[in-house]
Amino acid sequence: MIIGYxxxxxxxxxxxxxPVAELAGLVHPRLSIDEFEGSAWVSMTxx
Numbered sequence: 001m002i003i004g005y006x007x008x009x010x011x012x013x014x015x016x017x018x019p020v021a022e023l024a025g026l027v028h029p030r031l032s033i034d035e036f037e038g039s040a041w042v043s044m045t046x047x
Contacts, residue, residue: 014044 017039027033033040 012046016042018042 018041020033020035020038020040023033023040023042
């Protein structure tokens with residue numbers, strides 16, 4: 001019985017460097033924002 005199927009062809013990965021201060025007001029206070037080289041990254045992976 002097959003419950004699900006996923007195909008990893010024709011995929012798109014988008015990433016934007018964003019200042020942490022711009023994201024701070026959008027993230028719940030109990031969560032932390034990961035940083036890399038002083039910036040946060042927002043990613044979108046539609047498939």
